[in-house]
Amino acid sequence: MVEMQEMTCVRCPGDLRVEVGSALVDEPGPGEMRVRTMMSAICGSDLHHYRAAASLRDENGWSQWALGHENTGIVDAVGPGVAYPAVGDRVVVFGIVGCGHCVHCRRGEAMFCADAQHFSRHRHGTNIACLLAPARNALPLPDDFDWEMGALLSCNVGTAYGALRKTEVSGDRPLAVFGLGPVGLACVMLGKARGAVVIGVDPVAERRALALECGAQVALDSSDANLVERIVQAAGGEGAAASIDTSGHPAARAAAVDVLRTQGTYVEVGVGHDPTIAPSQQIIFREVTLRGSWLYKQHEWEGLLDFVRRRQVPIKSLITHRFRPEDAVQAFKLANRATTGKILFDWS
Numbered sequence: 001m002v003e004m005q006e007m008t009c010v011r012c013p014g015d016l017r018v019e020v021g022s023a024l025v026d027e028p029g030p031g032e033m034r035v036r037t038m039m040s041a042i043c044g045s046d047l048h049h050y051r052a053a054a055s056l057r058d059e060n061g062w063s064q065w066a067l068g069h070e071n072t073g074i075v076d077a078v079g080p081g082v083a084y085p086a087v088g089d090r091v092v093v094f095g096i097v098g099c100g101h102c103v104h105c106r107r108g109e110a111m112f113c114a115d116a117q118h119f120s121r122h123r124h125g126t127n128i129a130c131l132l133a134p135a136r137n138a139l140p141l142p143d144d145f146d147w148e149m150g151a152l153l154s155c156n157v158g159t160a161y162g163a164l165r166k167t168e169v170s171g172d173r174p175l176a177v178f179g180l181g182p183v184g185l186a187c188v189m190l191g192k193a194r195g196a197v198v199i200g201v202d203p204v205a206e207r208r209a210l211a212l213e214c215g216a217q218v219a220l221d222s223s224d225a226n227l228v229e230r231i232v233q234a235a236g237g238e239g240a241a242a243s244i245d246t247s248g249h250p251a252a253r254a255a256a257v258d259v260l261r262t263q264g265t266y267v268e269v270g271v272g273h274d275p276t277i278a279p280s281q282q283i284i285f286r287e288v289t290l291r292g293s294w295l296y297k298q299h300e301w302e303g304l305l306d307f308v309r310r311r312q313v314p315i316k317s318l319i320t321h322r323f324r325p326e327d328a329v330q331a332f333k334l335a336n337r338a339t340t341g342k343i344l345f346d347w348s
């Protein structure tokens with residue numbers, strides 16, 4: 001006899017609304033775990049849901065699910081046949097559920113799985129008091145990382161880490177970061193920890209100020225008429241060795257290619273509108289590499305923890321606001337203004 005429990009959760013009907021309500025959560029079945037949420041967070045991709053039309057969200061059946069994919073918590077129950085994790089373990093739940101057996105799932109890349117289920121689209125997301133997920137999605141959170149750090153690592157800092165690993169930036173390879181929201185700010189921090197000179201770009205003054213606090217050498221206004229030239233100069237005259245766009249804005253994407261030195265690498269992280277890029281001039285004749293980067297891979301988790309620990313990256317300074325889940329309406333209103341650093345929900 002399966003016992004369902006009523007759990008507080010945050011849902012998103014669309015049209016710039018969220019609602020705090022409740023949902024029934026099952027006991028974990030075979031191979032599953034249930035994680036009591038200690039901390040969750042608002043991600044830029046949650047804002048895509050928030051800004052979407054309610055009619056679209058209803059049509060797709062998305063509004064029934066708890067919103068969110070960033071979290072950390074304590075395992076409070078496991079189903080039959082689960083060897084790891086155990087009840088009481090501190091974990092982050094990897095935000096995409098794959099089939100578990102295809103080649104991508106075996107590599108820890110559930111995002112490429114043909115049967116991938118996304119939190120808050122196909123099943124409950126992380127803004128829920130207890131989250132049910134396959135045990136194989138558990139990423140261990142060591143004791144020297146507190147709950148806030150766990151929530152930051154689960155997507156935000158992890159996404160920046162995945163992108164940074166594709167750039168090969170270092171002390172003599174400057175980095176330009178377009179879009180200085182939480183993921184962009186984390187790219188600044190991790191780029192600096194790799195020894196790179198980092199140039200930040202954002203239209204919002206508050207976010208440029210945060211980037212300077214996070215270690216950017218310079219933070220430029222994206223509306224600057226000489227933006228590309230300024231970045232090239234700040235990068236030592238030759239251009240940036242790498243650029244990352246976290247904004248998804250077409251102009252930022254085009255500029256992110258133009259600021260590169262020959263044979264530089266551009267990594268796209270921000271989901272958004274399609275850019276207009278001229279392959280001959282922008283890519284072929286300068287031998288530029290364009291790469292996409294989606295979250296991080298489960299096998300990168302220990303490397304991510306180790307990097308943050310050894311370099312003592314001050315990731316908690318990405319947090320500018322903390323809310324209780326009951327105040328989700330206010331928290332999302334604030335996040336939608338795109339002026340803050342990271343916003344967390346404390347469920348503890």
Ligand SMILES: [Zn+2]
Nearest residue numbers: 043070155156
């Ligand atoms: Zn996220």
Ligand SMILES: [Zn+2]
Nearest residue numbers: 099102105113
């Ligand atoms: Zn799969």
